[in-house]
Amino acid sequence: MDVSRGNFSSSGIIYEVPPIDLPRGFNVDNAARIRKDTGMITVAVGRINDPAQADEILSSDKADMVVIGRAQLADPEFCNKAQAGKAEGIVRCVGCNQGCYDGFVSTEIPFIxxxxxxxxxxxxxxxxxTTEYPKKVLVAGGGIAGLEAAIILKRRGHHPIVCEASDALGGQFALAGEAPRKEEMKTAALAMGEQAIREGVDVKLGTPVTASLIAELQPDEVIIAVGSTPMELKVPGSHLPLVTNSHDVLAGKLTISGKVVVVGGGLVGLEVAEYLHDQASEITVVEMMDQVAKDLGQLRSICVMENLYASGVKTLTDAKCVEIKDNAVVIESKGQLQEYPCDSVVVAIGAKSRNFENINAFCREHHIPCHVIGDAVQARRALNAVAEANEIARAI
Structure with a gap:
């Protein structure tokens, strides 16, 4: 008996292709109970993405067998690596649903x-x-796009050098893992950095790519994967002390309390609202479009909205922040202005590509082939960034 659950006609669909919001192994206790009461040979499924997790289910006599689906899509060598005792090298499914469900269901892509x-x-x-002409390739940026490119290049016989401006690898995928229920994303981003180092990729932290660095390293080609930075809200009062941005909040750079207004009701804005739930006394999300969570996939949207409701977070749609004062924001909705008292304002209206013209200009001047990938092109989903990185690394 394969013990699963869910349906396609209600919010129960989240159990069909469970997103990262659901706990790993969420069906296992149900399988154990049914197995105990019926005596039937029982299969446990549902967000099982680690060999140790699977072994624990079997060794604790909760099921006779585990079935692992998406984890073997993420890494078809899952079982071979586990059997060989190389579990640290497994590329783990993080339940993002971006490629196996969201894009396919929305017909954005024709296949999973x-x-x-x-x-x-x-x-x-x-x-x-394997390349016949090994090249030294400078990768500017140690997020998951830069790391994907470097790992593929290394496996093909090239000599990639990853230069990351900050003191850690993983980029915004690791930062995203600071949001509630998304810890696995941070773990995956950090593990990707460790994998790159294990495979011999030359990694330099605290090293922003400059014209002088390129001149010193003399690479044959350059990949720009510097990512994006939060967009600024351009309204009167946007530079007052009570205003900050989503990235700084998720990075834990400051403590926020009292009444909070989050400007922007997309994925990041809603996750910031959840993140601040235990710190703030009242949270209001302001979104200028007709609904929040428009950039979330169907299943993650259900989970996030349920948690926002349970947390008491208020959402205002068709509402635009037109001014920020010392202790309030001014919102325009349906032609009417209204002030919302607050102690802090968090801006989460999107991201824009970081400026890399200095790198581009040097490469043009010295005829060094230069490739731009990921959010450095345009802020999008991680799915796009990794796919572009893989494509470029196979082509060089």
């Missing part, structure tokens, strides 16, 4: 794919070939 495994379903086409 995977954020963690762009080769899914196209293994022959994506088969790595």
């Amino acid at each position: 794919t995977c954020l963690r495994n762009p080769a899914l379903g196209r293994e022959i086409e994506y088969k790595l070939t």
Whole structure:
């Protein structure tokens, strides 16, 4: 008996293709209970993405067998690596649903794919070939796009050098893991950095890429993966002390309390609202569009909205922040202005590409092939960034 649950006609659909919001192994206790009461040979499923987790389910006599689906889409060598005692090398599914559900269901892409495994379903086409002409490739940025490019380049026989301006690898994917229920994303981003180092990629932290650095390293080609930075809210009062941005909040750079207004009701704004739930006395999310969570996939949207409701977070739609005062924001809605008292304002209206013209200009001047990938092109989903990185690394 395969013990699962969910349906396609209600919010119960989240249990069909469970997103990161649901606990790992969320069906296992149900399987154990049914197995005990019926005596039937029982299979446990549902967000099982680690060999140790699977072993624990079996060794504790909760099920006779575990079935692992998406975790083997993310890494088709999952079982081989586990059997060989190399579990640290497994590329783990993080339940993002970006490639295996969201894009496919919305018809944005004609087939399922995977954020963690762009080769899914196209293994022959994506088969790595060893280069006949090894090159030194400078990768500017140590987020998941830069790391994906570096790992693929290294496996093909090139000599990638990853230069990351901050003191840690993982980029915004790791930062996203600070949001509630998304710890696995941070773990995956950090593990990707560790994997790159294990495979021999030259990594330099605290090293922003400048013209002088390029001149010193003399790379044959350059990949720009510097990511994006939060967009500023351009209204009167936007530079007052009570105003901050979503990235600084999630990075834990400051403590926020009292009444909080979050400007922006997309994915990041809603996650910031959840993140601040235990710190703030009252949270209001202001979104200028007709609904919040428009940039979330269907299943994650259900989970996030349920948690916002349970947390008492208020949302205002068709509402625009037109001014920020010392202790309030001014909101325009349906032609009417209203002030909302607050102690802090968190801006989460999106992100824009970081400026990399200095790198571009030097490469043009010295005829060094230069490739731009990920959020450095345009702020988008991690799925797009990793796919672009993989494509460029296979082409060089």
